[in-house]
Amino acid sequence: MTNEEDIVWHETTVDRVSREARLGQRGVVVWFTGLSGCGKSTVANELDRQLNDLSHATMLLDGDNIRHGLCAPPAKLEPEHGAEFANRFGLGFGAIDREENIRRIGAVGALMASAGLITLTAFVSPYRQDRDRVRQIVEASGKAGDFIEVFVDTPLEICEARDPKGLYKKARAGEIKHFTGISDPYEAPEKPEIHLAGGDDRTPDQQAAEVLEVLKTRGILG
Numbered sequence: 001m002t003n004e005e006d007i008v009w010h011e012t013t014v015d016r017v018s019r020e021a022r023l024g025q026r027g028v029v030v031w032f033t034g035l036s037g038c039g040k041s042t043v044a045n046e047l048d049r050q051l052n053d054l055s056h057a058t059m060l061l062d063g064d065n066i067r068h069g070l071c072a073p074p075a076k077l078e079p080e081h082g083a084e085f086a087n088r089f090g091l092g093f094g095a096i097d098r099e100e101n102i103r104r105i106g107a108v109g110a111l112m113a114s115a116g117l118i119t120l121t122a123f124v125s126p127y128r129q130d131r132d133r134v135r136q137i138v139e140a141s142g143k144a145g146d147f148i149e150v151f152v153d154t155p156l157e158i159c160e161a162r163d164p165k166g167l168y169k170k171a172r173a174g175e176i177k178h179f180t181g182i183s184d185p186y187e188a189p190e191k192p193e194i195h196l197a198g199g200d201d202r203t204p205d206q207q208a209a210e211v212l213e214v215l216k217t218r219g220i221l222g
């Protein structure tokens with residue numbers, strides 16, 4: 001077995017401070033969380049567009065996309081890598097799989113933030129402990145305030161009525177197990193940096209603008 005002390009951190013010459021200075025912004029992770037269909041992807045995507053219009057360097061990590069590669073399910077890995085590998089590293093939606101999904105995204109998000117990028121993530125991330133661990137990782141590799149949790153608080157009834165992918169219908173029919181809000185828990189953030197009320201008349205660009213204002217106020221945009 002590899003001992004932890006045998007893996008040693010290597011300091012790099014180009015540091016975070018110089019990367020951030022060149023980009024004229026602070027590297028942060030803006031973490032959108034909420035039920036499936038609450039608007040995470042839409043609002044994060046709109047915020048990404050608004051930031052790019054202002055010439056900021058960003059990256060958007062979206063749950064649906066990441067589960068095609070970095071956090072692919074076993075069925076996707078098996079043809080290329082075999083069953084043992086697929087079952088060991090492929091991720092589904094049980095609590096431990098979600099924990100590993102969020103751990104991997106947290107590690108990637110922390111790296112991107114240390115490259116100076118305004119990193120936007122859109123994951124259901126239903127467990128408070130998993131999100132809090134990401135906060136610790138991001139802040140440990142940077143500083144307090146580098147993790148900004150955005151709770152997209154759209155009532156379940158509205159998410160279910162939207163059901164853009166037909167997943168709620170399948171979950172109600174028992175065709176999808178562990179479906180957040182139906183047969184699996186969602187632990188709402190207790191003190192998110194930003195609490196976006198969803199399901200009112202506000203458009204995604206208005207919701208994104210609200211997040212942008214907070215980023216400006218916190219001095220993240222330089």
Ligand SMILES: Nc1ncnc2c1ncn2[C@@H]1O[C@H](COP(=O)(O)OS(=O)(=O)O)[C@@H](OP(=O)(O)O)[C@H]1O
Nearest residue numbers: 036037063093098101123124125126177178179180
């Ligand atoms: N069981 C179950 N529960 C919740 N969501 C499910 C499930 N099965 C598939 N999907 C689809 O996968 C998307 C959520 O993936 P995430 O990586 O964000 O989930 S998690 O953070 O690990 O909980 C989620 O995407 P969004 O609808 O964009 O939230 C769903 O489309």
Ligand SMILES: Nc1ncnc2c1ncn2[C@@H]1O[C@H](COP(=O)(O)OP(=O)(O)O)[C@@H](O)[C@H]1O
Nearest residue numbers: 035036037038039040041042162164202203204
């Ligand atoms: N502010 C909003 N007002 C009305 N509809 C919205 C709003 N935000 C998102 N939607 C719609 O809700 C649906 C789910 O949004 P999506 O961003 O895919 O959610 P999530 O990523 O949380 O699953 C989409 O059809 C989207 O167009």
